[in-house]
Amino acid sequence: MTxxxxxxxxLVAALTAALGEPVSAAVTxxxxxxxxDYQSNAAMVLAKQQKKNPRALAQEIIDHLDLTDIAxxxxxxxxxxxxxxxxxxxxxxxxxxxRDERLGVPATGAxxxxxxxxxxxxxxxxxxxxxxxxxxxxxxLARIARFLGFKVIADNHIGDWGTQFGMIIYGWNHFLDxxxxxxxxxxxxxxxxxxxxxxxxxxxxxxxxxAELVKLQAGDPENLAIWQKCIDVSKAGLQKIYxxxxxxxxxxxxxxxxxxxxxxxxxxxxxxxxxxESAGAICIFSxxxxxxxxxxxxxxxxxxxxxxxxxxxxxxxGFLYATTDLATLQYRxxxxxxxxxxxxxxxxxxxxxxxxxxxxxxxxxxxxxxxVQFGSILGDDRKLMRTRTGENVGLVEVLEExxxxxxxxxxxxxxDLQGEEAARIAETVGIGAVKFAELSQGRLTDYVFSWDRxxxxxxxxxxxxxxxxxxxxxxxxxxxxxxxxxxxDIHLTEDAEIHxxxxxxxxxxxxxxxxxxxxxxxxxxxxLELARAFHSFFEACPVLKSDExxxxxxxxxxxLTSRTLKQGLYLLGINVPERM
RNA sequence: GCGCUCGUAGCUCAGUUGGAUAGAGCAUCCGCCUUCUAAGCGGAAUGUCACUGGUUCGAAUCCAGUCGAGCGUGCCA
Numbered sequence: 001m002t003x004x005x006x007x008x009x010x011l012v013a014a015l016t017a018a019l020g021e022p023v024s025a026a027v028t029x030x031x032x033x034x035x036x037d038y039q040s041n042a043a044m045v046l047a048k049q050q051k052k053n054p055r056a057l058a059q060e061i062i063d064h065l066d067l068t069d070i071a072x073x074x075x076x077x078x079x080x081x082x083x084x085x086x087x088x089x090x091x092x093x094x095x096x097x098x099r100d101e102r103l104g105v106p107a108t109g110a111x112x113x114x115x116x117x118x119x120x121x122x123x124x125x126x127x128x129x130x131x132x133x134x135x136x137x138x139x140x141l142a143r144i145a146r147f148l149g150f151k152v153i154a155d156n157h158i159g160d161w162g163t164q165f166g167m168i169i170y171g172w173n174h175f176l177d178x179x180x181x182x183x184x185x186x187x188x189x190x191x192x193x194x195x196x197x198x199x200x201x202x203x204x205x206x207x208x209x210x211a212e213l214v215k216l217q218a219g220d221p222e223n224l225a226i227w228q229k230c231i232d233v234s235k236a237g238l239q240k241i242y243x244x245x246x247x248x249x250x251x252x253x254x255x256x257x258x259x260x261x262x263x264x265x266x267x268x269x270x271x272x273x274x275x276x277e278s279a280g281a282i283c284i285f286s287x288x289x290x291x292x293x294x295x296x297x298x299x300x301x302x303x304x305x306x307x308x309x310x311x312x313x314x315x316x317x318g319f320l321y322a323t324t325d326l327a328t329l330q331y332r333x334x335x336x337x338x339x340x341x342x343x344x345x346x347x348x349x350x351x352x353x354x355x356x357x358x359x360x361x362x363x364x365x366x367x368x369x370x371x372v373q374f375g376s377i378l379g380d381d382r383k384l385m386r387t388r389t390g391e392n393v394g395l396v397e398v399l400e401e402x403x404x405x406x407x408x409x410x411x412x413x414x415x416d417l418q419g420e421e422a423a424r425i426a427e428t429v430g431i432g433a434v435k436f437a438e439l440s441q442g443r444l445t446d447y448v449f450s451w452d453r454x455x456x457x458x459x460x461x462x463x464x465x466x467x468x469x470x471x472x473x474x475x476x477x478x479x480x481x482x483x484x485x486x487x488x489d490i491h492l493t494e495d496a497e498i499h500x501x502x503x504x505x506x507x508x509x510x511x512x513x514x515x516x517x518x519x520x521x522x523x524x525x526x527x528l529e530l531a532r533a534f535h536s537f538f539e540a541c542p543v544l545k546s547d548e549x550x551x552x553x554x555x556x557x558x559x560l561t562s563r564t565l566k567q568g569l570y571l572l573g574i575n576v577p578e579r580m
Numbered sequence: 581g582c583g584c585u586c587g588u589a590g591c592u593c594a595g596u597u598g599g600a601u602a603g604a605g606c607a608u609c610c611g612c613c614u615u616c617u618a619a620g621c622g623g624a625a626u627g628u629c630a631c632u633g634g635u636u637c638g639a640a641u642c643c644a645g646u647c648g649a650g651c652g653u654g655c656c657a
Binding site for chain 1: 619650
């Protein structure tokens with residue numbers, strides 16, 4: 001049980017005793033350290049319901065509150081109950097956490113299977129900075145869920161079957177430069193894609209592209225061979241980026257994986273009356289089954305509310321991503337026994353997911369579907385970055401630049417580091433900086449892409465966090481004999497020590513809340529606070545030069561901080577160097 | 581038109597779901613390396629929480645409206 005849960009259960013016991021009936025109450029971390037460590041506004045909430053005086057009620061609660069060996073409590077302001085944790089209680093927690101491989105994190109996901117659908121780039125298009133959010137946020141959520149005990153299936157649902165292949169095959173047949181394809185396959189695919197994209201104003205060419213797509217989806221061997229070749233080179237290119245980012249998938253079930261199920265699904269939807277034909281296409285309509293406020297299929301047009309269908313088969317017989325998504329969701333439930341599916345996809349697709357989830361419900365698929373949406377990365381013009389126009393910054397370029405800047409910083413700040421070791425650290429620091437920039441902000445905010453913002457190395461950044469770990473390791477490097485943290489007695493006397501303990505205890509409290517709203521930035525905030533607490537401790541409290549038993553106590557505190565920091569950063573997908 | 585996501589310090593952003601004097605980082609100013617890595621620490625300064633009303637003991641947070649930004653709204657994904 002976390003410290004917060006312990007306080008909560010004691011508070012509930014006191015409330016029940018005071019009021020003579022069971023009541024629930026919440027404890028939160030204190031808004032300000034002046035008020036203590038934790039606080040509750042239960043007295044004010046209940047006083048309102050029962051028309052009592054909040055401070056008097058708070059006193060009544062405190063009279064029934066048993067906080068022996070944990071904390072002291074007092075009343076403040078309009079009726080807050082503030083808890084101050086006893087240093088001895090923190091010390092006891094520290095000793096327990098040092099022996100706990102899970103660092104106090106409860107296994108809230110045990111027994112549940114979650115499919116995390118993230119990254120999902122279109123193959124044969126370059127990954128640009130706009131793709132970074134899904135990849136990094138999704139990977140972090142997958143890592144966090146795994147640590148919380150979920151069975152996690154990370155699935156890269158790549159766009160390998162869409163309309164762009166009509167254009168690519170057309171381009172392959174008309175404009176392909178074989179030499180360029182051998183030299184740099186991805187760039188060549190991008191080049192022909194953009195070339196055809198620019199030409200498709202011509203209705204003749206557009207039709208030719210559509211015809212190539214229909215041939216492909218019908219199984220034409222020549223187009224299939226071109227398609228396969230495109231997939232292979234694209235996947236190899238993507239894999240390089242994922243390796244560099246240390247992002248791993250359990251599966252790459254792209255859209256093409258579900259191809260042979262699509263016709264059956266359309267037939268089933270028609271048969272069950274969920275879908276019907278309209279203007280030659282097969283569509284899912286709401287048909288007035290819901291009030292318009294909560295109906296994803298109704299959209300307002302100039303002439304009023306109108307049914308806005310999800311199209312699952314085009315008039316020309318082709319299938320769309322609503323169709324593949326239905327097939328995919330069926331597969332994930334039937335084959336993977338998913339209890340939850342998290343789609344880490346941008347805000348612009350929210351209408352699609354509302355319709356998809358609604359259609360799935362009508363289809364009888366029960367599962368917790370979540371669209372984990374995130375804001376857009378905008379260009380300098382404050383417009384969305386788009387692949388088609390090709391003006392935006394490539395993902396590889398961003399990583400290269402990040403590592404280069406990190407290398408420059410290392411050369412400046414620690415010239416002793418040289419060669420291969422320096423290069424490895426630059427990679428860890430540079431990539432970490434990019435990931436942290438992404439994960440430390442709320443996922444819904446739109447932002448304008450900026451090199452300095454994404455690659456900052458000062459302040460609230462990954463290097464600050466990595467540096468705190470480096471400082472800890474440097475203490476242990478200077479240690480003459482091996483140190484066993486589990487046998488140390490913990491003594492907390494200095495403010496900086498107590499504050500460090502205060503934060504170490506919170507790791508297990510923070511982590512489960514992240515998945516309530518899918519907000520890795522809460523973890524980012526936590527590790528920043530932890531690192532700040534450590535840096536203050538490091539400046540204020542000598543470790544190796546202090547006398548026993550303080551020396552061992554502080555070494556144990558360092559060891560626990562090191563593990564917690566490393567684990568927290570790992571869950572954000574960020575590595576820690578031994579020195580920097 | 582309608583819907584969605586937003587609007588917080590000079591800049592970039594947090595704000596634990598209605599709580600106490602709204603917080604960080606950057607930039608600015610003042611201190612700190614004969615002591616475990618100064619990519620650091622300590623301190624100062626910085627606000628009409630877009631605007632107007634409403635709900636209540638209490639609002640950046642909830643409701644209504646206005647202004648502003650981005651996105652979406654039938655055969656792309």
